[in-house]
Amino acid sequence: MNGAHDLGGMHGFGPVPKPEDGKPFPSEAARRMFAVGQATGALGLWNIDIARGISEDIPPGVYLNSLYHEVSLRRVERLAVGHGLISAEEVEAGKALTEFPAKAVTPLRPENLEDFYTRKYSYERPAPAVAKFAPGDTVRFRLSNPRGHTRLPRYARGHQGVVERIHGSFIFPDSRSKGQGEDPQWLYAVRISLGDLTKDGVGPKDALILDAWEPYLELLHGQPKIDER
Amino acid sequence: MHDHDHDHDHDEEVGALDTRVKALESILTEKGYLDPATLDLIVERYEKKVGPRNGAHVVAKAWTDPAYREWLLRDGTAAIESLGYAGRQGEHMVVVENTPSVHNVIVCTLCSCYPWPVLGLPPTWYKSKEYRARMIADPRVVLNEFGLELADDIELRVWDSTSEIRYLVLPNRPAGTEGWTEEQLMDLVTRNSMVGTGVALAPEQAGVS
Numbered sequence: 001m002n003g004a005h006d007l008g009g010m011h012g013f014g015p016v017p018k019p020e021d022g023k024p025f026p027s028e029a030a031r032r033m034f035a036v037g038q039a040t041g042a043l044g045l046w047n048i049d050i051a052r053g054i055s056e057d058i059p060p061g062v063y064l065n066s067l068y069h070e071v072s073l074r075r076v077e078r079l080a081v082g083h084g085l086i087s088a089e090e091v092e093a094g095k096a097l098t099e100f101p102a103k104a105v106t107p108l109r110p111e112n113l114e115d116f117y118t119r120k121y122s123y124e125r126p127a128p129a130v131a132k133f134a135p136g137d138t139v140r141f142r143l144s145n146p147r148g149h150t151r152l153p154r155y156a157r158g159h160q161g162v163v164e165r166i167h168g169s170f171i172f173p174d175s176r177s178k179g180q181g182e183d184p185q186w187l188y189a190v191r192i193s194l195g196d197l198t199k200d201g202v203g204p205k206d207a208l209i210l211d212a213w214e215p216y217l218e219l220l221h222g223q224p225k226i227d228e229r
Numbered sequence: 230m231h232d233h234d235h236d237h238d239h240d241e242e243v244g245a246l247d248t249r250v251k252a253l254e255s256i257l258t259e260k261g262y263l264d265p266a267t268l269d270l271i272v273e274r275y276e277k278k279v280g281p282r283n284g285a286h287v288v289a290k291a292w293t294d295p296a297y298r299e300w301l302l303r304d305g306t307a308a309i310e311s312l313g314y315a316g317r318q319g320e321h322m323v324v325v326e327n328t329p330s331v332h333n334v335i336v337c338t339l340c341s342c343y344p345w346p347v348l349g350l351p352p353t354w355y356k357s358k359e360y361r362a363r364m365i366a367d368p369r370v371v372l373n374e375f376g377l378e379l380a381d382d383i384e385l386r387v388w389d390s391t392s393e394i395r396y397l398v399l400p401n402r403p404a405g406t407e408g409w410t411e412e413q414l415m416d417l418v419t420r421n422s423m424v425g426t427g428v429a430l431a432p433e434q435a436g437v438s
Contacts, residue, residue, distance in 0.1 A: 007358055008338030008389065009365040016359045019375045022420055024275070024350035029247040034350075035268040036254050043262065052340060068341070068356045070246050077253060086256055094252035096259040107264045117274065118316040123393040151391040153338055155365055167321070167394055187392055189323075194368065194387060201367030205384040208365065211392035 001053075001147055002154060004060035005071075009155040009197055030069040037072050042108040042116055045083045049177035053149030054078050125184035127169035132214055133188060137163045139217040141190075149177035152216045155197055160220060161190040164209055172213050185213040280349035283314045284397060285418035287324075287347060288429075289411040292402045302326060305397065309347060319346035319395050325388065326399040327428075332383050333398045334372065334425025336364040337390040344395035348420060355424065365389075375426040398422065400429040 025031040041051065055075040056063075063071065080086045083103070090097050108116060133139060141156045151173050167187040175183035194206035257263045287309055291298040301308040305322035309315065322344060325333040337343065338361045343351035354360055363371045368387050369379060379385060388396045400422040406414060416435050421427030 005339055007362040008336075010358075010362040011366060013359040013362045013366075016354050016363070016371055016374050017357055019354050019426070021354065022352045024352060026353050027243075027247070029250045031272050032254055032268070033250050035271040036250070036257065036263065038271050039263050039267055040257065055340070064358070067243075067246065068353070069250070073246070073250055073253065077249075080253075080257065080262075085262055086260065090256055091253070094248070094256075096256045101260045101262065103262075105262060107262055108267050109264055110266050110270050113267060113270050113274065116317075120315075121317075121320055123320060151339060153389065153391065155338075165323075167323075167392070170392065187394070189394075191386075194365075194385070198366055198368075201363075201370035201373075203369065203379070203381050203383065203385055205382070206368070206387070207384065208387045208389065210389040211394055213392075 001056055001149065002145055003056040003058075004063035005056045006154050008153045025069075026067075027069075030067070033069040033072050033076075037076050039108050040076055040080060040085075043085075043105045045085075045105065046079055047176060049149060049171070049173040050179075051075060051079065052173070053177040054082075056149060123171045124168050125171055125182055127186060128184060131166055131169075131186040133163050133166075133186070133217065133219070135163050135165060138220045139163060139188075139190060140220050141212065141216055142218055144216075146174065148174065150174045150216075152212065153210065156192060156210060156212075159192050159196055161192045161212075163188050164191045165189040167211065170213070172215070174213070174215070185215055187211055187213050188217070190217065275345065275350045279346060281347075281418075281420035281423065282415070283312075283349075284344075284347035284420070284423045285415040286312055286411070287314070287397070288399060288418045288423065289414035291324075291399055292406075292414055293409075293411055298399075301399070309397075314346045316346050318342070319344045321392075321394045322347070322397060323394050324397045324399050325386070327401045327425075329401070330383060331386060332379055332425065333386045333388060333396075334364070334368065335388045335390060335396045335398060336361060338362070338365060339389075339391060342390040342393075342395065344397050347397055348423060352420070372426060375421060377427055398425045403429050403431050405432050 055071055058074060077091050081088050085103050139161055141159050143158045169184045170187045172183040172185040189209050190212045192208045194202050194208045197208060258265055291301050301324050305324040309322050327333055341351050341356040364387055390396060403417055417430040419427055422429045
């Protein structure tokens with residue numbers, strides 16, 4: 001969706017805050033929220049594409065005025081209510097209103113933690129068809145404006161690029177976030193000339209490379225087609 | 230508006246946010262969905278056990294072992310896993326090498342994707358809206374804010390982590406380190422050099438003669 005999370009290239013921001021500070025959390029609440037997000041994700045009720053889509057689906061003004069962990073908080077609240085773990089009334093009240101769990105799930109236990117973080121997992125899936133593009137191909141990013149979750153940033157849409165690499169065939173977030181299954185698509189690293197995206201703080205040879213699933217791309221022929229989706 | 234009023238409102242908002250976080254954790258715990266012991270361990274894992282020292286090991290090995298370097302650039306996931314670093318947010322690793330004429334830097338404009346098994350959790354600056362926006366809007370100015378100046382004839386490559394591929398920068402090996410051991414070289418490899426907002430330390434900067 002064309003949300004405020006899609007920040008690449010946006011103007012008006014000031015200096016990067018505290019570049020000298022490597023700490024991941026600016027506060028105890030941010031630390032706790034990270035752990036809560038991880039542990040609720042571990043319940044297996046939703047996947048990362050659904051979760052990202054929910055994070056993004058908030059009014060732009062709210063997103064832009066939120067600290068990072070507030071975005072996480074809103075996401076987990078909404079997912080927890082949406083999946084029947086807690087009720088909206090409980091979120092509003094700030095406390096449990098019924099004693100018993102609403103849903104039978106197994107919480108992540110300390111003895112399972114290492115396995116949760118290190119077990120072999122892959123997002124790669126068998127390819128649906130032969131890859132359409134090859135390294136060196138000139139492609140155009142589609143002019144598409146999906147209402148749902150996508151990983152095609154606005155700054156790239158309509159722009160010309162060159163395929164750098166084929167990564168393989170991977171779960172397609174645009175489909176999986178909508179509950180439409182994994183719908184694996186070929187995934188490419190595509191290089192755009194950074195000077196096409198900005199005139200500030202950029203050198204003449206600079207490049208921007210982003211990963212794009214095949215449905216985001218078309219082989220370059222003349223004018224870009226407006227995507228009706 | 231008075232600065233004092235603005236700060237007061239801001240503190241109230243942050244206070245209200247913290248209360249909501251605590252409340253959510255408490256409700257989910259009371260209902261048996263979260264184990265408090267696990268929550269502590271999750272944070273501890275990434276604050277104490279998994280961090281940039283892992284990535285420094287990968288880099289130092291690539292600097293000293295040409296066969297490992299070739300493997301790392303060809304199949305980052307396997308080469309990194311062979312050193313014992315693997316798992317969430319690192320399932321698909323691609324390593325991109327700096328050269329005398331190319332400098333790489335990683336960003337996730339859409340959220341905060343970052344290679345946890347080799348670098349731990351991302352710094353707050355990496356997750357900031359400023360970094361996410363300006364790595365596309367004025368990348369070299371951002372690098373200047375990190376103390377990094379690139380010559381005009383250097384090609385800067387900004388990698389936007391839009392998929393589950395996680396990128397790691399292989400920084401240039403500093404001059405004056407001939408004959409150094411892997412252990413010694415690891416001390417020169419900073420987190421920022423593996424994200425691309427910095428370069429590896431020179432021997433004198435690490436306080437090593």
